Amino acid sequence: MDDFYDKLLIELECPVCSNYMAPPIRQCETGHSICEACRKKLPKCPLCQKQFTDSKNISLEALACKMHYPCINRLSGCTAKLSLEERDSHELNCSFKGFKCGMDKCPWIGKLEDVVEHWSSKKTKSKIYHGSNICHTKIKQESYYVNLVEINKQLFWFKCKLEKGKVFWAVQFLGPREEANDFYYEIEVFKPGCAMPKILFSDYCQTADIENGELFKDSICISASVDCVNRFVSDDQLLIYYLRVNEVETNEGLEETTGEKKEARKARKQYKKKLDDKHKHKHRDRSKGAATEDAEKQKISYRRLKNN
Numbered sequence: 660m661d662d663f664y665d666k667l668l669i670e671l672e673c674p675v676c677s678n679y680m681a682p683p684i685r686q687c688e689t690g691h692s693i694c695e696a697c698r699k700k701l702p703k704c705p706l707c708q709k710q711f712t713d714s715k716n717i718s719l720e721a722l723a724c725k726m727h728y729p730c731i732n733r734l735s736g737c738t739a740k741l742s743l744e745e746r747d748s749h750e751l752n753c754s755f756k757g758f759k760c761g762m763d764k765c766p767w768i769g770k771l772e773d774v775v776e777h778w779s780s781k782k783t784k785s786k787i788y789h790g791s792n793i794c795h796t797k798i799k800q801e802s803y804y805v806n807l808v809e810i811n812k813q814l815f816w817f818k819c820k821l822e823k824g825k826v827f828w829a830v831q832f833l834g835p836r837e838e839a840n841d842f843y844y845e846i847e848v849f850k851p852g853c854a855m856p857k858i859l860f861s862d863y864c865q866t867a868d869i870e871n872g873e874l875f876k877d878s879i880c881i882s883a884s885v886d887c888v889n890r891f892v893s894d895d896q897l898l899i900y901y902l903r904v905n906e907v908e909t910n911e912g913l914e915e916t917t918g919e920k921k922e923a924r925k926a927r928k929q930y931k932k933k934l935d936d937k938h939k940h941k942h943r944d945r946s947k948g949a950a951t952e953d954a955e956k957q958k959i960s961y962r963r964l965k966n967n
């Protein structure tokens with residue numbers, strides 16, 4: 660049955676880009692179907708060189724709406740089968756999605772479990788941060804740096820940018836989008852050796868899919884004019900501050916925990932449990948070999964993340 664279903668799915672692949680076609684599915688004069696994105700790019704049908712028409716392949720569109728599609732991250736291990744409506748939101752939040760490492764201009768994309776290892780393999784200036792860190796930012800014309808933060812197996816990017824007389828700070832959560840607001844960060848600007856004065860900024864973490872152009876807007880990150888923090892800058896032009904990343908304390912049953920977030924947290928727990936179960940299974944039955952190898956690899960990198 661599965662085999663038959665897969666063969667049916669192949670009929671829905673665009674002959675040009677191999678992505679699954681979704682309505683509108685247009686045709687050429689001969690009757691070849693093509694996805695909308697490819698049709699817009701091509702002057703005529705690549706299969707028969709005839710013109711495209713405006714008519715749609717209505718029966719194929721109807722079939723496309725009834726099918727369940729494999730997740731775009733299936734090669735990374737996601738086994739979800741999704742209807743057209745579910746597909747976009749799932750793929751945005753899929754736990755098998757590739758993550759960027761966050762380093763400037765680094766082309767690496769990989770699994771969440773491999774981000775720490777990737778960072779450790781690079782000769783970055785600073786070590787991976789933990790929940791609370793003292794940071795030094797040189798107050799000069801322009802600068803930008805990013806660091807990885809890890810607390811309780813959760814990963815974040817901490818980004819600091821200096822531009823046009825303003826300093827910007829942002830923390831982004833690497834994980835499901837709905838969970839970013841479960842964490843907040845604090846920037847506490849202080850003068851070494853003095854209890855007072857100090858300035859405390861605080862905001863929720865952002866999601867990892869926000870690009871820097873959007874991230875460093877005043878309404879999204881924390882920003883302060885250099886004039887405002889100038890009294891804290893040392894003689895050698897260093898601004899010193901604590902960066903702290905914390906989980907928002909929520910009591911079960913409180914109104915502020917929305918249903919969506921509860922679901923996300925539940926899904927995360929189930930995912931971790933699944934990894935644990937797979938691991939146990941592997942130890943019970945070593946003869947399975949290749950089938951459990953992937954799960955084992957995943958478990959190893961997960962454990963590495965845990966122990967780091």
Ligand SMILES: [Zn+2]
Nearest residue numbers: 673676694697
């Ligand atoms: Zn296409």
Ligand SMILES: [Zn+2]
Nearest residue numbers: 687691704707
């Ligand atoms: Zn054609």
Ligand SMILES: [Zn+2]
Nearest residue numbers: 730737739753
């Ligand atoms: Zn998926």
Ligand SMILES: [Zn+2]
Nearest residue numbers: 760762765767
């Ligand atoms: Zn990288």
